[in-house]
Amino acid sequence: MKNIIVRLRNIEKIYGGKSVIDHLNLNVARGEFLTLLGPSGCGKTTTLRMIGGFEDTDGGQIFLEDKDVAGKTPNHRGVNTGFQSYALFPHMNVFDNVAFGLVEKKVPKAEIKKRVDEMIELVQLQGMEKRMPSQMSGGQKQRVAIARALVNRPKVLLLDEPLGALDLKLRKQMQFELKELQKKLKITFIYVTHDQEEALTMSDRIAVMNEGRIEQLGTPVEIYNHPKTKFVADFIGESNIFEAYIEEKKGSRISLVMESGKVELNAPDFEYDEMVYVCVRPENMKASMEPREGFTLRGTVMEHIFVGSTIKTIIELPSSQLVKMTNPPENEVIPVGTNVYLHWLPQKTVVMHTREDRVYEIIEGAGNEKEEQ
Numbered sequence: 301m302k303n304i305i306v307r308l309r310n311i312e313k314i315y316g317g318k319s320v321i322d323h324l325n326l327n328v329a330r331g332e333f334l335t336l337l338g339p340s341g342c343g344k345t346t347t348l349r350m351i352g353g354f355e356d357t358d359g360g361q362i363f364l365e366d367k368d369v370a371g372k373t374p375n376h377r378g379v380n381t382g383f384q385s386y387a388l389f390p391h392m393n394v395f396d397n398v399a400f401g402l403v404e405k406k407v408p409k410a411e412i413k414k415r416v417d418e419m420i421e422l423v424q425l426q427g428m429e430k431r432m433p434s435q436m437s438g439g440q441k442q443r444v445a446i447a448r449a450l451v452n453r454p455k456v457l458l459l460d461e462p463l464g465a466l467d468l469k470l471r472k473q474m475q476f477e478l479k480e481l482q483k484k485l486k487i488t489f490i491y492v493t494h495d496q497e498e499a500l501t502m503s504d505r506i507a508v509m510n511e512g513r514i515e516q517l518g519t520p521v522e523i524y525n526h527p528k529t530k531f532v533a534d535f536i537g538e539s540n541i542f543e544a545y546i547e548e549k550k551g552s553r554i555s556l557v558m559e560s561g562k563v564e565l566n567a568p569d570f571e572y573d574e575m576v577y578v579c580v581r582p583e584n585m586k587a588s589m590e591p592r593e594g595f596t597l598r599g600t601v602m603e604h605i606f607v608g609s610t611i612k613t614i615i616e617l618p619s620s621q622l623v624k625m626t627n628p629p630e631n632e633v634i635p636v637g638t639n640v641y642l643h644w645l646p647q648k649t650v651v652m653h654t655r656e657d658r659v660y661e662i663i664e665g666a667g668n669e670k671e672e673q
Contacts, residue, residue, distance in 0.1 A: 305330040305365055305488050306351060306456060313346050321346055321514055322512040323360070326489060326552030328456075333482050338509035339535070341452040344492045345460055347509075351490065352381045352458050363557040365455065380454040382445050382462050388433045389592045394420070394444050397430040401452045403552070408451075419447040422481065431665060439470045453512040456488045465499070496536050500524060509533050522583075527650060533579040540585060540623050542578040543654075556651075561604070563599035567645035586627040587615065587634060592643040601638045615640065625640050631650040 306328035313321035314560045316437065330333050336344035351362060353374035362369050369377050380401075398419055402412045414633075420426060423443040433441055442462060449457055462478075463471045463573050479502045482489050491497055499506050502521040507517045508531075516523060516532045527533035533541055546557040552568035556578060570576060587601070599615040602622070606612075607635040610626040611633060617623060623642060634640060 303329050304531040306490070307363040307366075308347075308360065308619050309363070310351075310360035310426075311347070311350060311357055311362065312640075313331070313343070313350065313355065314358045320512050321350070324512065324514060325512065326507060326517070328488060331486045331488055333489045333491065333502060333504045334507045335480065335499040335503040336509055337493060337496065337536075339494055342509040342514040344494075344509050348381075348458050348460055348490060348492050349455075352379055353377050353524055355383070363473070378454055378455040379568045380449040380456075380461065380481050381456055381458040382449045388441060388444055388448075390433050391548075393430045393432055394436075395423060397433070397444055398447045398451055400448060402468065403600065405452075412545075416447075419451045422450075422484070423447045424477075440468050442474060443477075446481070450481075450485065450487070454487065456490060456536055457487060460493055461530060478502065500536070508535065512525050525650075527579060528652065530577045530579075530652060530654065533650065533652065541619075542580075542581065544578050546555045546572055546574045546576065548572065553580055554651075558597065560599070561616040561642075562622070563597065563649070564594040565649050565651075567649075567651045570651060570666060574590055574653050576652050579645050579650040580648065582612065582626040583610075584644045585623065586643050587613070587640040588643065589638075589640065591641040594646065595641065595643040597642040598622065599640060599642060601634050601636050601640060603636065616644065 304327045306326075307417040308326040310323055311321055311324040312319060322433045324343075324347065336347060338344050345481060346355060350357050352493070353369065353372060357370070364378055365408060374381070389400065392400070395416055399412050399416045402415060420429060423444055423446060424448070425440065428436070428440065433444070436444070437572045445462070463474050466474060475498055489504065500523075505517060505519055505522055506523050508523060509601050510516045516528045518526075523532065523536055525538060537643070542558045544556040544558045547557045547562070549570070549572040552566045553564065554567050554570055556563045556565070556576070558578070592599075597617070601613060602616045603614040604611055605614070606629070612630050613625045613627065613634065615623045
């Protein structure tokens with residue numbers, strides 16, 4: 301466990317009799333950029349605040365460098381926290397804002413100047429030391445807030461939606477700058493966001509949270525290409541998710557029956573007659589005039605949407621489910637109203653277990669309709 305700097309063990313948080321963090325476990329490696337990602341109310345900010353000491357836990361333990369920090373105040377935990385609001389002192393210039401924590405700790409003046417100058421250079425604000433917050437842009441204020449947090453040389457930097465108030469272009473620029481800064485300093489960052497693209501762009505690992513639990517923990521590539529649950533597949537990027545059951549299994553090869561057709565592929569970890577979700581990303585979806593081997597899914601082209609680098613095509617299945625397909629603009633566009641067959645590379649399929657009764661009812665209902673016909 302030498303490389304682990306933060307450990308959460310069975311963390312609980314209860315508000316109004318309701319559990320908002322449910323026995324959560326998490327290890328964060330030294331020097332890692334880890335993102336807590338999820339929708340509003342999933343518990344990501346509460347988790348961050350408990351690590352930082354701004355919220356007490358109702359159960360479990362938090363360890364920083366193998367020391368239990370229960371009961372310790374934020375300034376005695378070796379962490380610093382940055383918020384979306386920047387929280388800069390309006391009556392202080394840039395230099396004094398960055399230096400504030402060091403002044404409070406009574407660090408010698410020469411050391412304060414040296415460390416503040418280093419940080420201002422690192423966040424590229426040289427020449428702005430005497431500016432007041434009211435004279436700065438949103439991106440510049442954010443850099444000041446980050447410099448102020450980093451000048452204390454924390455072991456862990458906690459960031460709660462720090463780029464949320466910025467416009468899209470500046471936000472993307474700051475994502476890159478923040479990641480480069482973290483690489484240079486080799487400080488552990490724990491970052492909270494609800495923005496999937498932001499998480500995929502910046503993180504070494506992502507913890508996808510839902511209702512106070514971690515649904516999946518992995519690298520951006522693992523999370524995107526191999527989601528383990530329907531929630532993760534639906535929340536990270538765009539997905540086409542089909543409900544199906546396994547009609548036949550021969551060795552590792554299975555035959556999946558959906559409302560609108562069949563698909564055959566290799567999936568050794570699934571059983572005959574099991575209910576499953578099938579996930580295919582829009583960029584992996586293909587359409588043709590004739591059915592392809594192993595696929596009988598069909599639908600009608602309903603709409604094309606130009607989104608800059610891609611054309612998004614919407615295809616409606618007989619079940620009324622809408623399927624999304626993306627292609628480069630230079631590809632030939634299939635006319636609206638055309639009946640097409642859908643297919644994809646079998647290795648680009650993600651099959652997920654489910655035991656939801658609703659799925660059984662939908663599939664069984666579809667089967668009964670076929671028998672009546």
